[in-house]
Amino acid sequence: MKLKKLSAILLTGIITAGLLSGCASVSAAPAAADTGAQEQGAPSGEQTGTTAEAAQEDASAGGDKKIVVGANPVPHADILDNAVKAVLAEEGWELETVVFEDYVLPNTSLEEGELDANYFQTLGYMNGENEDRGLHLAAVAGVHIEPMGIYSQKYKTLAELPDGAEIGIPNDPENTERGLNLLVQKGLLNSLGSYGTDEATTAESLSDDKEANPHGYKISTFEAASLPLVLPDLDAAAINGNYALGADLPAKYPALDIEEFDEETTVRRTNFIVVKQGAEESEKTKALVAAIQSDAVKQYIEEHYKGSVISSFIAPQ
Numbered sequence: 001m002k003l004k005k006l007s008a009i010l011l012t013g014i015i016t017a018g019l020l021s022g023c024a025s026v027s028a029a030p031a032a033a034d035t036g037a038q039e040q041g042a043p044s045g046e047q048t049g050t051t052a053e054a055a056q057e058d059a060s061a062g063g064d065k066k067i068v069v070g071a072n073p074v075p076h077a078d079i080l081d082n083a084v085k086a087v088l089a090e091e092g093w094e095l096e097t098v099v100f101e102d103y104v105l106p107n108t109s110l111e112e113g114e115l116d117a118n119y120f121q122t123l124g125y126m127n128g129e130n131e132d133r134g135l136h137l138a139a140v141a142g143v144h145i146e147p148m149g150i151y152s153q154k155y156k157t158l159a160e161l162p163d164g165a166e167i168g169i170p171n172d173p174e175n176t177e178r179g180l181n182l183l184v185q186k187g188l189l190n191s192l193g194s195y196g197t198d199e200a201t202t203a204e205s206l207s208d209d210k211e212a213n214p215h216g217y218k219i220s221t222f223e224a225a226s227l228p229l230v231l232p233d234l235d236a237a238a239i240n241g242n243y244a245l246g247a248d249l250p251a252k253y254p255a256l257d258i259e260e261f262d263e264e265t266t267v268r269r270t271n272f273i274v275v276k277q278g279a280e281e282s283e284k285t286k287a288l289v290a291a292i293q294s295d296a297v298k299q300y301i302e303e304h305y306k307g308s309v310i311s312s313f314i315a316p317q
Contacts, residue, residue, distance in 0.1 A: 005089075009269055020099070021251050024087070035170075041134050043220070048130060048278055053294070054055075055083075061203065063260060065093050065094055065103075066093070066094040066095075066096055066289055067088065067093055067094070067095050067096070067116050067117070067151055067284050067287065068098060068108055068114075068115050068117075069095065069096070069097055069098070069115065069116060069117045069118060069119055069273075069288070070097075070098045070099075070100055070105075070106035070110060070114075070115045070117075070118040070119070070120070071098070071099060071100070071106070071118065071119045071120055072099070072100060072101070072103075072106075072120040073099055073101070074242070074245050074246065075144065075146070075245060075301075075305060075309045076119045076271070077097050077099045078304075079143070079144070079292075079297065079300065079301065079309075080095060080097045080119065080292075081095075081097050081196060081298065082304075083295055083296060083297045083300035083301075084246070084288075084291050084292050085097075086159075086296070087291040087292075087296050087297065088288070088291045090158070090175070090289060091287060091290075091291070093284075093287050093291075096192075097214045098115065099309070100120070103120065103121065103125070106118040106120055106121075106191055107126075107129050107135055107137060107157050107274075108122075108132070108133070109138060109247055110274065110275070110276055111133075111135045111136065111137065111276065113276070116275070116284050116285075116288070117140075117273055117274060117275045117279075117280070117284075117288055118273075118274050119143065119271065119272075119273050119274070119283065119292075120271065121271060121272065122202075122268065122269065122270065122271060122272065122276060123139055123267065123268070123270070123272060123316065123317065124268060126139055126272070126274055136276060136277040136278075137274050137275070137276060137277065138274065138275055138276070138277045138279075138280055139272040139273070139274050139316040140272070140273050140275055140280050140285055140289055140316065141272060141273045141289040141292060141293055141313070141315070141316075142270040142271070142272050142273075142312045142313055142314035142315065142316070143270070143271055143272065143273060143292055143297075143311070143312065143313065144270070144271050144301060144306065144309050144310060144312055145241075145266065145269045145270050145271070145309070145310050146240065146241025146242050146245070146262065146269075146271070146309055146314045147241055147258045147259035147261070147269075147307070147308070147309075147310060148178055148179060148182050148216060148238055148239065148240050148259045149210060149238070149239060149241065149244060149250050149255030149256075149257065149258040149259065149307060150167075150182065150183075150186065150188075150232070150237070150238055150256045150257050150258075151228075151236065151237055151239050151244060151253055151255055151256065152234075152235060152236040152237070152253065152256055153232050153253050154230055154235055155235065155236065155256070156256070157256060158186060158187075158188065158236075158257055160237060161215075161217070161219075161235060162187070162235070163215045163216050164215070164216045164217065164218065165215075165217050165218070165235035165236065166217070166218040166220055166234050166235050167183065167188070167217050167219055167220070167234065167235060167236045167237065167238070168220050168221070168222050168227050168229075168230060168231070168234045168236070168237035168238070169183075169203060169216065169219065169220070169221055169222075170221065170222065170223070170224035170227065170238070170240065171203075171221035171222055171223060171224070172224060175224055175240060176221060177192075177195075177201050178197065178238075178259075179203075179238035180195060180203060180206070180219075182238050182259050183217075183238065185259070185260060186257050188215070188217060189206065189212055189213050189217070189218065190211065190212050190213070190214060190273045191212045192206070192212065193205075193206055193209040193211065193212035193213075194209075196246045202221075203219050203221050204219055204220065206219050207219050222237075224239075224240055225243055227239045227240075228243055228244065228246070228247030228249060229247075231249075231253075234255065241308045241309060244308045245305070245308050245309070249308070250305055250306040250307065250308040251306070254306050254307065255306075255307050255308065258307045258310075266312060266314065267314065267317050270312040270314055271312075271314075272316065273288060273289060273292060293313040296312070298311045298313070
């Protein structure tokens with residue numbers, strides 16, 4: 001890899017910082033799926049899957065023991081640098097993490113051969129990028145999910161929430177429904193009432209729905225990114241994992257409870273290791289997958305993130 005190209009990638013990544021929405025369906029990725037990105041033209045050059053695979057194998061045969069992975073900062077680059085790197089080193093591999101602040105460049109850089117893999121996105125986002133940008137990317141291993149959690153600075157358990165407590169949830173449509181479903185899942189609401197079936201019914205209107213909301217909780221919506229900032233003024237809030245991590249909530253105010261997933265939502269919410277098509281069985285890919293799905297990485301995720309990130313070592317569907 002040419003250092004000059006990497007510098008260009010990093011500089012462009014910095015310039016495009018702040019253009020994201022959601023994770024990670026990074027979005028994600030995320031999303032985050034849960035990820036969004038600024039529109040950018042398709043890459044100028046293409047490399048066939050067969051050529052990519054041959055390049056990977058030739059590099060490994062020639063003694064190339066460095067694996068270069070593009071990732072978003074938290075938790076992706078953190079997991080790579082603080083857990084995966086040590087596992088790979090034990091097997092004689094060097095890991096280089098290239099941090100991107102957006103969701104476009106990690107994929108176009110992988111397509112152009114600047115990276116061996118990337119780690120930031122869900123299957124839904126990757127499939128959309130393949131279709132929309134003409135990319136040739138393949139998921140090889142699931143790593144983690146960033147669940148939505150219920151956080152509070154005033155209470156230690158859900159049972160302590162008083163009748164009439166104000167609960168904040170995100171205001172974008174996908175995460176509004178996700179937040180309300182979390183409240184139902186944890187027994188704070190009996191149901192969504194007519195939300196989702198009646199266009200006139202908003203999340204806030206559930207505050208007055210005695211059947212769906214017998215405790216009379218006041219449901220308030222906010223920009224997802226602002227929920228950690230307004231949490232001191234609320235009794236509780238349903239907050240996306242990436243924003244909770246950014247505000248260091250898991251360390252200061254661990255989640256009272258977190259989202260649970262069935263098989264379908266597990267696949268949809270998982271962030272995957274992604275490679276160029278044709279490199280799925282390369283030596284580098286196999287080494288990276290084995291390391292990132294190791295017991296050591298699972299333990300790091302459990303101990304470091306305290307529920308704001310959970311391991312999801314699944315195969316691509």
